Amino acid sequence: MMRNMAYEALDFYDIDSMLSEEERMVRDMVRDWVEDRVIPNIEEACRDGVFPDDWRKEIGEMGILGAPLKGYGCPGLSYIAYGLICQELERGDSGVRSFASVQGSLAMYPIHDFGSEEQKEYYLPKMASGEWVGCFGLTEPDYGSNPGDMITRAEDKGDHFLLNGAKMWITNGTIADLAVVWAKLDGEIKGFIVEKGDEGFSAPEMKGKHSLKASVTSELVFQDCKIPKNRILPDVKGLRGPFSCLNNARYGISWGAVGAAQSCFNSAKEYSLSRIQFGHPIASFQLIQNKLSWMLREITKGQLLAYHMGKKKDDGTWIPEQISLAKMNNVDMALEIARMSRDIHGANGILDEYPVMRHMANLESVKTYEGTHDIHNLILGRHITGIQSFTREP
Amino acid sequence: MGVAVLIKQVPDTTSKVSVAGDRVDESSVSKWSISPYDEYALECAMRLKESGYSEVVAITCGPQRSSKALTEAAAVGADSLIHVHVEDSLDSIQVQTLLSAAIKRTGSEIVLCGKQAADTNSGSTGPGIASILDYSCVGVVSEVSVDDGVLVATRQGPSGLEEIEVSAPCLFTFDKGESELRRPNVRGIMMAKKKTVEALTPGDLGVDLGESAVIVNSHSSPPDKPPGQKFEGVSSIATVVQKLRDEANVI
Ligand SMILES: Cc1cc2nc3c(=O)[nH]c(=O)nc-3n(C[C@H](O)[C@H](O)[C@H](O)COP(=O)(O)OP(=O)(O)OC[C@H]3O[C@@H](n4cnc5c(N)ncnc54)[C@H](O)[C@@H]3O)c2cc1C
Numbered sequence: 078m079m080r081n082m083a084y085e086a087l088d089f090y091d092i093d094s095m096l097s098e099e100e101r102m103v104r105d106m107v108r109d110w111v112e113d114r115v116i117p118n119i120e121e122a123c124r125d126g127v128f129p130d131d132w133r134k135e136i137g138e139m140g141i142l143g144a145p146l147k148g149y150g151c152p153g154l155s156y157i158a159y160g161l162i163c164q165e166l167e168r169g170d171s172g173v174r175s176f177a178s179v180q181g182s183l184a185m186y187p188i189h190d191f192g193s194e195e196q197k198e199y200y201l202p203k204m205a206s207g208e209w210v211g212c213f214g215l216t217e218p219d220y221g222s223n224p225g226d227m228i229t230r231a232e233d234k235g236d237h238f239l240l241n242g243a244k245m246w247i248t249n250g251t252i253a254d255l256a257v258v259w260a261k262l263d264g265e266i267k268g269f270i271v272e273k274g275d276e277g278f279s280a281p282e283m284k285g286k287h288s289l290k291a292s293v294t295s296e297l298v299f300q301d302c303k304i305p306k307n308r309i310l311p312d313v314k315g316l317r318g319p320f321s322c323l324n325n326a327r328y329g330i331s332w333g334a335v336g337a338a339q340s341c342f343n344s345a346k347e348y349s350l351s352r353i354q355f356g357h358p359i360a361s362f363q364l365i366q367n368k369l370s371w372m373l374r375e376i377t378k379g380q381l382l383a384y385h386m387g388k389k390k391d392d393g394t395w396i397p398e399q400i401s402l403a404k405m406n407n408v409d410m411a412l413e414i415a416r417m418s419r420d421i422h423g424a425n426g427i428l429d430e431y432p433v434m435r436h437m438a439n440l441e442s443v444k445t446y447e448g449t450h451d452i453h454n455l456i457l458g459r460h461i462t463g464i465q466s467f468t469r470e471p
Numbered sequence: 472m473g474v475a476v477l478i479k480q481v482p483d484t485t486s487k488v489s490v491a492g493d494r495v496d497e498s499s500v501s502k503w504s505i506s507p508y509d510e511y512a513l514e515c516a517m518r519l520k521e522s523g524y525s526e527v528v529a530i531t532c533g534p535q536r537s538s539k540a541l542t543e544a545a546a547v548g549a550d551s552l553i554h555v556h557v558e559d560s561l562d563s564i565q566v567q568t569l570l571s572a573a574i575k576r577t578g579s580e581i582v583l584c585g586k587q588a589a590d591t592n593s594g595s596t597g598p599g600i601a602s603i604l605d606y607s608c609v610g611v612v613s614e615v616s617v618d619d620g621v622l623v624a625t626r627q628g629p630s631g632l633e634e635i636e637v638s639a640p641c642l643f644t645f646d647k648g649e650s651e652l653r654r655p656n657v658r659g660i661m662m663a664k665k666k667t668v669e670a671l672t673p674g675d676l677g678v679d680l681g682e683s684a685v686i687v688n689s690h691s692s693p694p695d696k697p698p699g700q701k702f703e704g705v706s707s708i709a710t711v712v713q714k715l716r717d718e719a720n721v722i
Contacts, residue, residue, distance in 0.1 A: 083485035085501050098539075102546060102660045110654060140657035152657045 137207015184211025250295025508585025
């Protein structure tokens, strides 16, 4: 198939040379898919506010969902490969990466690590193939950064559990076949699997987003929702459950943000070379060059951070605070780059002909979800000082 | 019986190709890909395999880098891989001789390849090999299927689609068809890693290349396209019509 110009992803320090052939091939497969299927259709998907079902199927066929998980039909790739997948998907659109992050890291991962053998065998193969979509219900209308105080409750009724409460801002909610829901059972947070069609469960879509428009965001409502006893995740309790899922997803975001930034950088570079003002390409002006070199610098640092974090994930020598830093830093730099790129495009920067405004709006969500920028600062602050500053309570 | 598919690694059609000194600068090519017409041949080979035609062997001839094209073929399902390793640039007959020897070694009597490569566009490899091996040759096909042991090729004829029945041994050269090369998936990529590339030198194939009959003097970039011309107002209609007729040859 013929395309206009090859996408040359910024790779100033030649991260490419550090990848295995398998990692490069997975990256190229996803890159080609994004080029062929996402980029030509993303604006329409955003206008319609839908995540096209074809994308779900094709992502499933590529076999990239739950990338680093092993067994039960999961890919068993390295964390570096998982990062590269996120990078390429998010170069297309943060909404597409969100779909894959939620499915893999937030829904498949807890079943894989905390589920019963029966749950793993039943759910994981269908989720790895994309046949079943999962979502992750932690945030509530009144508890965002502070999920520990959640209201949603589960009661043991002998032969079933009864769930009551509501979750909000849940990615994939309305299109999901199952939800991993965090709720308190006897005052302690536990994970439950709720399936579409369960009595007392509904997932109305939240409309009106100016960001992540091609991603479905929903409420999850539980009104005396009755689920069988075998739907509790047996092997985890407390905030460790949801937080360990978030660690994996946040790691993926640190790569995803690089992809969005690479896209904005490329657009700015091409635009500035072709836009003539005062008789010269604007790329020939020092102020523009300063902006481009700042972008190059920040993206390169972000790439090295993500790559090194990936190596640590693969070695198992990481601490969650390192992931906080990577997520926070890379989303922050990507958002700044999107804004700067928008500026370089002048008025054209606000048009949907260029990807920059869409990335910019998307990244505002990415800055907030999976732990807001400042929550990650507080996590690091606690790490440095040993003093938690989330709450005034001791 | 196995199906052999010949693939060539070429600069991706979206890559910029630049000339340094008097030669194409290969280091400036940002992306190397399987030549697009070969992709149609490869897809057809995979379909033949799915319709019960035993295994697919992918063969390439070229420098070290081109072994990647074989791994890519393996990722979409090619079973065995042969790399005829030559670093020098060869003329058409040398390439045909090497590939013919490699095909002979596999015993394949069905050979698929692109009608021309996206870089040199010479279109000589397929027919040349058919002639060396004394195979039938059906050119510029869009599809090959098997019907009761008979090979049926579809090609665009002067007045519509032609269907040609032919028996093996036969070589088919592929035009753009309906079926684009399937996308690889993670499982295919992981399997590809386990398949070994059989690397052969001309010597291994018992081929003495001799001297190339073709000497390339130099490469140069095509001249820049002349800049677009802009005409405004009713008064320019006559000029525009004349230019469309005499220069653009469109009316
Ligand atoms: C598009 C989208 C998709 C999402 N998908 C999911 C999903 O799939 N599943 C899910 O469970 N959730 C999801 N979320 C929810 C997301 O995780 C929360 O929005 C996030 O945790 C922040 O919570 P909040 O919005 O309630 O903000 P709040 O917690 O109310 O924070 C508001 C502001 O206060 C700051 N703040 C809060 N506490 C402190 C403090 N102690 N010190 C200093 N500053 C503080 C924050 O940094 C922020 O700037 C999604 C959100 C969005 C926008």
